[in-house]
Amino acid sequence: KAGVTQTPRYLIKTRGQQVTLSCSPISGHRSVSWYQQTPGQGLQFLFEYFSETQRNKGNFPGRFSGRQFSNSRSEMNVSTLELGDSALYLCASSPGTAVRETQYFGPGTRLLVL
């Protein structure tokens, strides 16, 4: 099976712009979670989608949003970018039906905000 894919791998944006990141889960996985990774804060949970519905949400401002499509692919959007949004954004997929499942991570999208 192909792994989790994320596009693009690298992005450079300026403050105030918006950005959309994409994640394609492993075939058959219906849950997609998003994480922000920064040197100072480590890995922070953004949100999780299952069957096109947001099932869990972390403590991020409303500028961070996401959605999931019927084929389980997910996008996250960050509006009005700030310098502090520079980070590696990771998505992870799992079947979505049990709490002890393993999450499989993609390679990440590295976002730089100037």
Add this chain to the structure above:
Amino acid sequence: AQSVTQLDSHVSVSEGTPVLLRCNYSSSYSPSLFWYVQHPNKGLQLLLKYTSAATLVKGINGFEAEFKKSETSFHLTKPSAHMSDAAEYFCALGGGYQKVTFGIGTKLQVIP
């Protein structure tokens, strides 16, 4: 609330010597615990996971971890470090569709 504490931000070992990366957790319910490894510019790769079966869990690349409920610990070990083990290691609490909590990470340096 649940939390994960990785007790060392950096660990340095010589090649061929044992590795110990420490992780303590706090959880109000029976935990699922994971160790992931991240090489530079890569995503996270699962090393091993504990889900209430055997307390000694064996993972890939010779790593293992022991779940100790009385000590609320899930330390990662390897008998003999290899240069390719140099990476950042993350302990995580919760799995699947739970809100997963990650530790801050431990950078492992392997000295030739």
